[in-house]
Amino acid sequence: MxxxxxxxxxxxxxxxxxxxxxxxxxxxxxxxxxxxxxxxAEPEASIALTGRELEVLALLAEGASNKLIARRLGISTHTAKYHVASLLEKLDAVSRTDAVAHAARIGVLHF
Amino acid sequence: MxxxxxxxxxxxxxxxxxxxxxxxxxxxxxxxxxxxxxxxAEPEASIALTGRELEVLALLAEGASNKLIARRLGISTHTAKYHVASLLEKLDAVSRTDAVAHAARIGVLHF
DNA sequence: ACGACGCCTACCCATGTGGCTAGTGGACGA
DNA sequence: TCGTCCACTAGCCACATGGGTAGGCGTCGT
Incomplete structure (x- = not known):
């Protein structure tokens, strides 16, 4: 269920x-x-993103700011930043733009 | 369908x-x-990006900052910002992340 | 000669980003 | 019970971003 x-x-x-x-x-x-x-399409690397991280990543892929992510998910901007930081770390990215591009390359995101 | x-x-x-x-x-x-x-989404032929803009877009897709774009292309950070702003306008994006994602969606960028 | 365009440079300023640190609470498995 | 993980919250601060404005130069077509 x-x-x-x-x-x-x-x-x-x-x-x-x-x-x-x-x-x-x-x-x-x-x-x-x-x-x-x-x-x-399966992710190229064994990168495990949590459900919340996927939600944040989807919003990043729409160009959302941390403030907008926070509003959309009903969380604080601190928490949104926390999830973005986690995504940067897991995706080995230097910025949110890099994270989105990298996620697309390895099949975690599709456009 | x-x-x-x-x-x-x-x-x-x-x-x-x-x-x-x-x-x-x-x-x-x-x-x-x-x-x-x-x-x-289908590739939009109506968006015309100049050669310089495509170079900047490619670097954006690698997560490059304006400073890094300036260094790589041998231009000032002001000029890099100018090209990024042009891309945001032409791609109807709200941020560089949105520009990269949008460019990928419409086929201007490929991952 | 002039206008349009592309590319370039510069500055100001408000806002956003990202690294760092520190913390709480719930769920879950050992 | 304890350790781990996830999700969440908060603050500080240096740096980056993006909108706006203003301007110059070379090329090209009219």
């Missing part, structure tokens, strides 16, 4: 992403995101 | 999110994420 709170968080982060439309369970979607074994 | 690549991207980003379970079409999900029709 998925964590409803996390699903809500993912839904709220993705709600404004261009090209995505969230629908209810009873609505007919155009397509589904499904787990296709082997078909999903 | 949704773009399968977009579905793969979302799936790959969400695949490792703790508490989130990707299910097959026949399974009962708690929530759905779908791609809106006609929203898949």
């Amino acid at each position: 998925a964590d409803p709170a996390l699903a809500d968080r993912i839904a709220s982060v993705l709600a404004d992403v261009e090209g995505l439309e969230l629908v209810g369970k009873d609505d007919e979607p155009d397509a589904l995101v499904v787990a296709a074994p082997g078909a999903v | 949704a773009d399968p690549a977009l579905a793969d991207r979302i799936a790959s980003v969400l695949a490792d999110v703790e508490g989130l379970e990707l299910v097959g079409k026949d399974d009962e999900p708690d929530a759905l994420v779908v791609a809106a029709p006609g929203a898949v």
Whole structure:
């Protein structure tokens, strides 16, 4: 059973992403995101990002500032900075721009 | 018809999110994420970047700061900033991170 | 000659970034 | 119970970013 709170968080982060439309369970979607074994692009390196870090990374990829990330996720700017710093460390990046580019290169982010 | 690549991207980003379970079409999900029709990004031929701007963009994609861009291209930091500002305007980006991500989405940058 | 464009330089200033440090609380496995 | 991890919060400070403004020079087309 998925964590409803996390699903809500993912839904709220993705709600404004261009090209995505969230629908209810009873609505007919155009397509589904499904787990296709082997078909999903897998990260090149064994970089383990936590759920929160992925949320922050997705927002970074939209060009969000720490302040905007904090607002979107309902956390303080300090916490947003903390997660950004963690991403820089895990992705071996020197800046948020480098982190986004690097994540795209190794398959953690796709455009 | 949704773009399968977009579905793969979302799936790959969400695949490792703790508490989130990707299910097959026949399974009962708690929530759905779908791609809106006609929203898949396509390379825009309308954006014309000059040679210098492409050089700066490539360096941005490596996470370079304005100072590093200036050093690499043998120009002043003022000029580097000028080109970054031009890129932000042409790519309709709010920051250098957004510019890199947007350029990747529309096919100007490849990772 | 003139205008447009690309490239370049400089300055000011408000805001953002990132490194560093320090801390709390919950969940989980040994 | 304890250690580890995750998520979160807070503050300081040097440096970077980005918007705005102003300007010069070379090239090219009209």
